[in-house]
Amino acid sequence: MSIKKVLLSSVLILSPLAVAAEDLTIGFSQIGSESGWRAAETTVTKQQAEDRGITLKFADAQQKQENQISALRSFIAQGVDAILIAPVVATGWDGVLEEAKDADIPVILLDRTVDASDDLYLTAVTSDLVHEGEVAGQWLVDETAGAQCRIVELQGTTGSSPAIDRKTGFGNAIAGHDNLEIVRSQTGDFTRSQGKVVMESFLKAEGGENICALYAHNDDMAVGAIQAIKEAGLKPGEDIKIVAIDAVPDAHLAIAAGEMNATIELTPNMAGPALDALEAYLENGTVPAKWIQTESRLYTAADDNQAIYEEKKGLGY
Ligand code: AHR
Numbered sequence: 001m002s003i004k005k006v007l008l009s010s011v012l013i014l015s016p017l018a019v020a021a022e023d024l025t026i027g028f029s030q031i032g033s034e035s036g037w038r039a040a041e042t043t044v045t046k047q048q049a050e051d052r053g054i055t056l057k058f059a060d061a062q063q064k065q066e067n068q069i070s071a072l073r074s075f076i077a078q079g080v081d082a083i084l085i086a087p088v089v090a091t092g093w094d095g096v097l098e099e100a101k102d103a104d105i106p107v108i109l110l111d112r113t114v115d116a117s118d119d120l121y122l123t124a125v126t127s128d129l130v131h132e133g134e135v136a137g138q139w140l141v142d143e144t145a146g147a148q149c150r151i152v153e154l155q156g157t158t159g160s161s162p163a164i165d166r167k168t169g170f171g172n173a174i175a176g177h178d179n180l181e182i183v184r185s186q187t188g189d190f191t192r193s194q195g196k197v198v199m200e201s202f203l204k205a206e207g208g209e210n211i212c213a214l215y216a217h218n219d220d221m222a223v224g225a226i227q228a229i230k231e232a233g234l235k236p237g238e239d240i241k242i243v244a245i246d247a248v249p250d251a252h253l254a255i256a257a258g259e260m261n262a263t264i265e266l267t268p269n270m271a272g273p274a275l276d277a278l279e280a281y282l283e284n285g286t287v288p289a290k291w292i293q294t295e296s297r298l299y300t301a302a303d304d305n306q307a308i309y310e311e312k313k314g315l316g317y
Contacts, residue, residue: 022053027075040268133169149212195221
């Protein structure tokens with residue numbers, strides 16, 4: 001029986017709604033596979049659904065918002081019980097979210113936020129994206145301890161909430177520290193390949209010896225940039241300090257090798273809390289919160305990064 005039919009019968013007989021997870025069919029609109037973190041989130045989401053006996057319809061948007069909107073419309077037409085979406089950019093969702101609402105299909109946002117009224121979705125499971133940038137900026141403030149430092153920044157996908165918020169957070173943290181200056185800032189689209197290409201252009205434009213630090217909005221771009229720094233004859237992690245976000249296994253490996261300095265963890269398990277919230281909603285009509293916040297932990301060379309790498313390998317990455 002579909003959830004809508006169960007809902008209807010529960011209303012009619014005025015009894016509490018109990019919905020078995022194995023009766024659920026959920027659509028998941030994923031952005032693509034731009035980063036190691038994204039691939040892990042996909043793996044973990046599929047695993048979470050399978051463990052609960054949920055049927056998951058998966059759609060890869062290949063980084064395009066129009067593909068995500070089409071996927072949502074297709075899920076709505078198929079009458080799924082709920083939709084998970086990792087929205088590639090922050091704006092332009094109102095219309096399709098209204099359509100889902102009109103069809104009584106709850107939508108849960110994963111890992112990124114949208115600029116839309118929060119009554120258009122059930123809940124959002126994300127980190128505090130501004131805070132992540134602040135942690136990265138504060139790490140650099142402490143690390144440089146007042147020494148002059150020219151920073152280059154690799155931004156995430158233009159218009160995405162992590163790119164906007166991580167930039168804002170980093171700016172908040174370094175504001176008032178006159179020794180710190182962002183001299184170049186450009187998107188690397190959250191990919192390793194673009195991280196390398198854009199870092200090469202930064203090194204060429206500034207001269208490697210004039211760059212003191214790199215702030216990358218994700219680890220994949222930092223790993224690409226490390227390659228560019230090495231090819232320029234410099235030592236990443238020493239000549240150019242590197243702080244990024246995600247804490248994927250390769251970042252721990254780079255920190256263990258002294259080629260990167262810090263990363264802030266973003267769990268790829270957004271689906272666990274999201275499906276818990278959905279099940280609670282279907283059971284008793286409530287959600288724990290409009291925003292379910294995941295933790296943001298800083299890792300540095302002070303941690304046993306080799307051991308963490310071994311531990312994390314195989315956790316969906
Ligand atoms: O929205 C989360 C970000 O998207 C991750 O930090 C990044 O790796 C991914 O592509």
